[in-house]
Amino acid sequence: GAVVSQHPSRVICKSGTSVKIECRSLDFQATTMFWYRQFPKQSLMLMATSNEGSKATYEQGVEKDKFLINHASLTLSTLTVTSAHPEDSSFYICSASGERGEPQHFGDGTRLSIL
Amino acid sequence: GDSVTQMEGPVTLSEEAFLTINCTYTATGYPSLFWYVQYPGEGLQLLLKATKADDKGSNKGFEATYRKETTSFHLEKGSVQVSDSAVYFCALRHSGNTPLVFGKGTRLSVIA
Numbered sequence: 001g002a003v004v005s006q007h008p009s010r011v012i013c014k015s016g017t018s019v020k021i022e023c024r025s026l027d028f029q030a031t032t033m034f035w036y037r038q039f040p041k042q043s044l045m046l047m048a049t050s051n052e053g054s055k056a057t058y059e060q061g062v063e064k065d066k067f068l069i070n071h072a073s074l075t076l077s078t079l080t081v082t083s084a085h086p087e088d089s090s091f092y093i094c095s096a097s098g099e100r101g102e103p104q105h106f107g108d109g110t111r112l113s114i115l
Numbered sequence: 116g117d118s119v120t121q122m123e124g125p126v127t128l129s130e131e132a133f134l135t136i137n138c139t140y141t142a143t144g145y146p147s148l149f150w151y152v153q154y155p156g157e158g159l160q161l162l163l164k165a166t167k168a169d170d171k172g173s174n175k176g177f178e179a180t181y182r183k184e185t186t187s188f189h190l191e192k193g194s195v196q197v198s199d200s201a202v203y204f205c206a207l208r209h210s211g212n213t214p215l216v217f218g219k220g221t222r223l224s225v226i227a
Contacts, residue, residue, distance in 0.1 A: 032212035043219040108158040
């Protein structure tokens, strides 16, 4: 079946560092990718929607200058957390969907810890 | 806007017990409905889905039926196992490449 690979799975870094998370669709073309954030014991909060070759659409309250999203190809989207601070520590999950609107396939998530 | 409501957890069951996790939704039109499962430290995996009224999704012994009249998509399993311990998310999505709308999740713990 379709697979989405997300990397890295875990990041621990100092405050002020920028962190890049990659999300790749391995066996299908992902025209749309979604980035979610999950706080402990809570549901997934949609951060942004990215379509290949277009600027990402951010949800209300999500700082686009803080969370840079790039979707330059049909198989890769990246989320960069710029100048990360402890409050950015969270579990970030990407998902990808192909042209036919099939069920979204999720990556395994990235646990980001900012010290 | 669209929303999904699922029963509060955590739910603790003994092995081989019957499981029901309630899920109701509010949406315009006719969304597709999904159950996702999240094991500790992992991302979400699609468990089952239904795309129209009266459809039944099933997988790994889990079932859910799309009930338009009650706007529900309750998850059931006849006999749970310890390995079913996870967080279960009910979700909906309209057609096309629109994002999923998730419920808050229900944590299930199955004890031997």
